[in-house]
Amino acid sequence: MQVVLETKNLLKNYGSTEALKNINIQLEENRIYGLLGRNGAGKTTFLNLISGSIFQDEGDIQFYGNQLKRGETPKSLCYVKEKNLFFGGAKVIDLLEYAAPYYENWDWDFANKLLKLFELDPNKKFRKLSRGMESLVGITIGLASRAPITAFDEPVLGLDPLMREKFYNILVEDFAEHPRTIFMSTHLIDEVSKIVEKIYIMESGSIKLSDDMENIKNKSYFISGKNTEVESFLQDKNMIHRETHGSIAIAAIFDTLTIEEKEKAAAMELTVDNMPLQKFFSYYAIGGDGNE
Amino acid sequence: MKASFDDRQPIFLQIAEMIEDDIINHTYEIDDQVMSTTAFAKTFQINPATAVKGINLLVEEGILFKRRGLGMFVAEGAVEKILKKRRDSFYSQYVQKMLNEAKKINLTTDDVIELIKNGKRSE
Amino acid sequence: MNRSLSIVKANSNILKFSFFVFILAVALQGVLDTVFNMSGINDTIGISVANVITVFLLVVPLILPLYFFRRLLSLGASRKDYMNGIIWTYVFYSIIFSLFNMIWYFFESNYLNASVREYFNIMAIFNWDRSGVVGMFLYQFFSYLLVISFINLLVTCYKHVLGIGLYIVLSIVIPVSMAIGTLREGVGIGLSYLLYNPSIVMQIVFSSIVTIILFYFSWWFIKRREV
Numbered sequence: 267m268q269v270v271l272e273t274k275n276l277l278k279n280y281g282s283t284e285a286l287k288n289i290n291i292q293l294e295e296n297r298i299y300g301l302l303g304r305n306g307a308g309k310t311t312f313l314n315l316i317s318g319s320i321f322q323d324e325g326d327i328q329f330y331g332n333q334l335k336r337g338e339t340p341k342s343l344c345y346v347k348e349k350n351l352f353f354g355g356a357k358v359i360d361l362l363e364y365a366a367p368y369y370e371n372w373d374w375d376f377a378n379k380l381l382k383l384f385e386l387d388p389n390k391k392f393r394k395l396s397r398g399m400e401s402l403v404g405i406t407i408g409l410a411s412r413a414p415i416t417a418f419d420e421p422v423l424g425l426d427p428l429m430r431e432k433f434y435n436i437l438v439e440d441f442a443e444h445p446r447t448i449f450m451s452t453h454l455i456d457e458v459s460k461i462v463e464k465i466y467i468m469e470s471g472s473i474k475l476s477d478d479m480e481n482i483k484n485k486s487y488f489i490s491g492k493n494t495e496v497e498s499f500l501q502d503k504n505m506i507h508r509e510t511h512g513s514i515a516i517a518a519i520f521d522t523l524t525i526e527e528k529e530k531a532a533a534m535e536l537t538v539d540n541m542p543l544q545k546f547f548s549y550y551a552i553g554g555d556g557n558e
Numbered sequence: 559m560k561a562s563f564d565d566r567q568p569i570f571l572q573i574a575e576m577i578e579d580d581i582i583n584h585t586y587e588i589d590d591q592v593m594s595t596t597a598f599a600k601t602f603q604i605n606p607a608t609a610v611k612g613i614n615l616l617v618e619e620g621i622l623f624k625r626r627g628l629g630m631f632v633a634e635g636a637v638e639k640i641l642k643k644r645r646d647s648f649y650s651q652y653v654q655k656m657l658n659e660a661k662k663i664n665l666t667t668d669d670v671i672e673l674i675k676n677g678k679r680s681e
Numbered sequence: 682m683n684r685s686l687s688i689v690k691a692n693s694n695i696l697k698f699s700f701f702v703f704i705l706a707v708a709l710q711g712v713l714d715t716v717f718n719m720s721g722i723n724d725t726i727g728i729s730v731a732n733v734i735t736v737f738l739l740v741v742p743l744i745l746p747l748y749f750f751r752r753l754l755s756l757g758a759s760r761k762d763y764m765n766g767i768i769w770t771y772v773f774y775s776i777i778f779s780l781f782n783m784i785w786y787f788f789e790s791n792y793l794n795a796s797v798r799e800y801f802n803i804m805a806i807f808n809w810d811r812s813g814v815v816g817m818f819l820y821q822f823f824s825y826l827l828v829i830s831f832i833n834l835l836v837t838c839y840k841h842v843l844g845i846g847l848y849i850v851l852s853i854v855i856p857v858s859m860a861i862g863t864l865r866e867g868v869g870i871g872l873s874y875l876l877y878n879p880s881i882v883m884q885i886v887f888s889s890i891v892t893i894i895l896f897y898f899s900w901w902f903i904k905r906r907e908v
Contacts, residue, residue, distance in 0.1 A: 297607065298605055298607075314908070318759075319754065319907065319908035320907040320908065321905075321907060336904065336905070337760050337903070337904030337905065338759065338760075339754070339757075339758070339759030339760065339761075339762075341759075344757060345757070347755055350755055351751050351752050351755045352752060352755060352756070353691065353694060353695055353752055355694060355695065355697075355698060356691070356694050360691075360694060361756070363687065363690075364687055364688075364690070364691045364753075364756050365756040365757055366687075367683045367684040367687050368684065368756065368757035368758055368759075368762065369757060407756070407757075411757070434603060435603050438599055438600070438603050438604065438605065438606075439599070439600045439603075441599070441605075441606070442595075442596040442599040442600050442606050443596065445606070460563075460569065460602075460603060460604045460605065460608075461603065461604065461605050462605065463605050463607050463608070480568050480569070480570065480608070480611075483565075483568060484568060525650070529654075532655075532658050533658075535662075540565050540566065542565070
């Protein structure tokens, strides 16, 4: 698999605060990646860096093995910002026309189809759009660009659940027919769990975890039962959260459980449940070491 | 065919299982082409890579085979292989769970056998 | 080229509104002027209406670096696209306003009754009308572009330390050179080479060189500007 984007020890400071510390990521061709993190974790700063919008203090950014020089904009990337700063007075269709020349694979048929699907009036002025519709204009540009690498920063902000679902569906359908690399920041892990292949979790400017979505699903469990039993079962497991209610304990672990271990748990009268990803994310991103 | 997935096991396993179900209930016959990964992705709104993983699992087990440039097809003897595999895991997947539960509510294995034979609920 | 054209188009969308406001202000000024004239309060020399409207050209390099840069880059353009695009925009508007001024100048000198009021036109002041119609156009075009490139630089550099340095240097150099006689003469000579050179070829060469240098400096700052 070809690596399309790689960052090496990327570092960015704002004054004395370290916005990003030593970020190393590697994106491969034709995969969908998720970038997860709470607000202020550094996701937007990171995306701004790889898009050449802002400049790193240290480290390298490489597209297809070529260094992104200061002041350059990566040709193969389409970056859809969280808050689009488009010309308020321009119509939606104007904005698409202004954006189209920058993307080699831009598909007008698809763009027009997207406008219909997203119920966007092409003749409406950008200034008059709701927050959700603003997001949809960005999404339309991101999808119609068919850029080899498309980065979305919180693309579904302001969209109702129905539109969010629509976006994910269209994304995955178009991806199936036109594979490319998608890099999407979000804090809604459950929503993207079926379409994202690999995720990076960012916390206070560092990558805290990078793993395949499937692995994460396979490794996050709730173990509940008697306090003492839970304790002994979890001795060498990576616990990320724990609650006790009287003599009952509920522990969240991020670790593999073999079939034997699951049987052992059953024998100890412990309940093993799969953990919803959103729970995993909140425990993992917030707690970390698992101590209360 | 199922309409959606649950959280009990990874989606790629559920995809494999879905195809297996369709083979043992003869929706697909030997040498039939199964749904493409693209079609899977579009139908179930999942990442195509996940579908690839599920299908590859069946290729490894000799249940499906690949015709280059055409797609995936049901292999000779697929039904037997699936049935054997499912039967092998039947005990751990279903019976053992049942016995564990039975133990909790003070039913002996004999009680359970009795229940299965009579198909009745105990008081 | 495709990109630059689209940028000129995008700019027109933005500039439309500013131009409208500007024209309103000019019209208001015109009305007030006329009123004062008729009541005999004001007897200052009028400036050609076309010249006044052409002042809008100075507004363009204020708006683009301040308003347009981030917005264009959010659409996917590179800094280079931006730079090319705004230069084409400046060229476009310089052509438009040069032509407009010429047409108005003919109209003014042939049909407006000069005895009613004395008009001043930049064409006459700088003797830009000495080399025929083509000369009138070229003198204007290259002079406008030069002034635009200077303003563009001043507005572009404000976020950079060296830009602030440039402001400080200029704020010292300009008053000093105005105050000291010999320096003032030097500035006069310099400007005469650039803006009202008797030789149109010399003017084009000198002003182009300075314009290119000024645009290059703008580019230097743009490359270092974060979005």
